Amino acid sequence: MRREQWKCTRCDCLIRGADDDDIERHLVVCQWGNNVNSPKHYTSHPSGVECITITEHMGFCLGNAIKYIWRASLKGGREDLEKARWYIDRELKKFDAP
Numbered sequence: 001m002r003r004e005q006w007k008c009t010r011c012d013c014l015i016r017g018a019d020d021d022d023i024e025r026h027l028v029v030c031q032w033g034n035n036v037n038s039p040k041h042y043t044s045h046p047s048g049v050e051c052i053t054i055t056e057h058m059g060f061c062l063g064n065a066i067k068y069i070w071r072a073s074l075k076g077g078r079e080d081l082e083k084a085r086w087y088i089d090r091e092l093k094k095f096d097a098p
Contacts, residue, residue: 003017068087
């Protein structure tokens with residue numbers, strides 16, 4: 001079925017003369033793009049701040065620990081908190097080195 005125009009509810013773009021295949025292709029790309037560029041588990045913080053805005057100013061281990069803490073309630077729960085602990089423990093080992 002061809003539509004005169006169709007508006008995506010995910011990204012608000014407007015597609016003119018779209019058929020079902022066009023819409024399906026767009027939805028696949030739209031979902032992929034959102035999961036890569038702005039995943040909800042990194043952009044849904046009540047502060048409105050995106051996780052990367054904070055973590056890009058940290059070292060690798062601390063940034064990853066914050067990332068996993070940030071998303072724990074939205075994605076991985078306990079597993080994300082255990083990953084955060086792993087990165088914090090790795091960072092702490094730097095203080096033990098001679």
